[in-house]
Each structure stands twice: as structure tokens, then as C-alpha cells.
Amino acid sequence: MDFHLINLDCPACGSAMAAGPHDILFLCPHCGSGAVLGNTKLDLVDSTALMPVPGRRARLWRPGWSIETDVLVNARRGTGGRVTPGWSGRRRFVIPAFPLALEDLTLLARALSSAAGATGEVPKEPCHGGTLDLVDALVFIRYLVVGSEVERPDDLATVKVEISPVSHRIVALPFEIAEGRLRCAVTGTVVRGE
Numbered sequence: 001m002d003f004h005l006i007n008l009d010c011p012a013c014g015s016a017m018a019a020g021p022h023d024i025l026f027l028c029p030h031c032g033s034g035a036v037l038g039n040t041k042l043d044l045v046d047s048t049a050l051m052p053v054p055g056r057r058a059r060l061w062r063p064g065w066s067i068e069t070d071v072l073v074n075a076r077r078g079t080g081g082r083v084t085p086g087w088s089g090r091r092r093f094v095i096p097a098f099p100l101a102l103e104d105l106t107l108l109a110r111a112l113s114s115a116a117g118a119t120g121e122v123p124k125e126p127c128h129g130g131t132l133d134l135v136d137a138l139v140f141i142r143y144l145v146v147g148s149e150v151e152r153p154d155d156l157a158t159v160k161v162e163i164s165p166v167s168h169r170i171v172a173l174p175f176e177i178a179e180g181r182l183r184c185a186v187t188g189t190v191v192r193g194e
């Protein structure tokens with residue numbers, strides 16, 4: 001076994017970045033830089049924040065991925081063997097990167113990905129709990145796309161989905177606290193937080 005001790009100081013400004021034991025992505029509360037855990041060090045990643053919509057306030061922040069990707073859906077085939085049109089296009093997905101039940105993760109990712117949320121500077125506040133790496137976020141995007149194809153009103157038997165990422169950022173997501181749950185300050189979606 002090969003162990004590396006990795007310094008969790010921000011690679012951009014040197015400030016300490018407090019983190020949970022399973023965190024693998026980080027946002028610096030001092031300079032707003034994003035970073036992911038590499039093999040021997042923290043690697044810088046572009047970062048941004050989604051702003052609360054008017055009337056909502058950020059009580060706490062949780063990390064996610066904002067990923068722009070080309071999506072290709074083809075070879076849609078129904079249960080009767082009939083082929084129906086696919087589509088292709090560039091889409092932006094926002095995938096929460098902190099621990100959530102699959103149902104909540106799906107609900108929140110769908111809501112955030114279809115919201116035209118305003119972006120702004122990463123808040124100078126803690127934003128911990130990032131445990132979903134980029135590869136898994138891309139797998140999840142594929143799952144979302146396949147899920148929406150299955151929901152279309154035809155009996156889909158098979159479909160081919162290709163996800164070709166164009167760019168990615170770590171994004172700070174704002175939440176309110178509602179009776180012990182987290183309410184997204186962008187979409188209003190309520191999920192069970194940790």
C-alpha cells in the first residue's frame with residue numbers, strides 16, 4: 001500500500017480548507033478557488049456559485065458540479081422495433097456533489113439543471129461535503145438523460161446515449177433550512193440533508 005499525506009491548503013492562496021473525512025472536492029472559503037483531490041496534491045478546478053433567487057437566502061452552501069456537455073441520443077428503438085428520432089445538443093447540468101439519497105439527488109439535479117440560475121462569486125463561507133467525483137457526475141448525467149428518454153411517451157426498448165463533456169466547474173449551491181431539511185435557494189426543491 002502506498003500512502004500519501006496530502007496538504008489540504010488551498011493550491012491558489014495557501015489558506016487551510018477544512019473538510020470532512022470523505023471530501024474529495026473543495027471550495028476555498030478565502031479565495032473561492034475550487035480544487036479536487038489528486039494522487040499527490042490538490043488540483044485546481046474552475047469554480048463558480050449559483051445565487052439564491054429573489055426572496056430566498058443562502059443559510060448554508062453545499063458543493064456540486066456544473067458541467068457543460070454535448071449529448072447525443074440515437075438508436076432509439078421501441079418495444080415493437082420501431083426506430084424513433086434521437087436528438088443532439090449542448091446541455092448544462094448541475095449535479096449536487098454532497099451525499100444525498102438517489103431519489104433526492106435525481107430531483108435536485110433535474111431541477112437545478114433546468115433552472116436558469118444566476119451565477120456569482122464563490123461565497124466566503126464553508127462549503128463542505130463534496131464526495132462525488134467528476135467521473136461519477138458524468139455517469140449520473142448519462143443516467144438522467146436515459147431517464148428522460150424512458151419517460152417520453154413511447155415504449156422505449158433501447159437507446160444509445162453519448163455524453164461528451166466540454167467544460168466543468170465546481171459550483172457552490174445555496175440552501176435554506178426547512179424543518180431539518182435543505183431547501184434549494186435556487187429551485188425551492190426540498191431534500192433530506194445529512
Ligand SMILES: [Zn+2]
Binds near residue numbers: 011012013030
Ligand atoms: Zn484559496
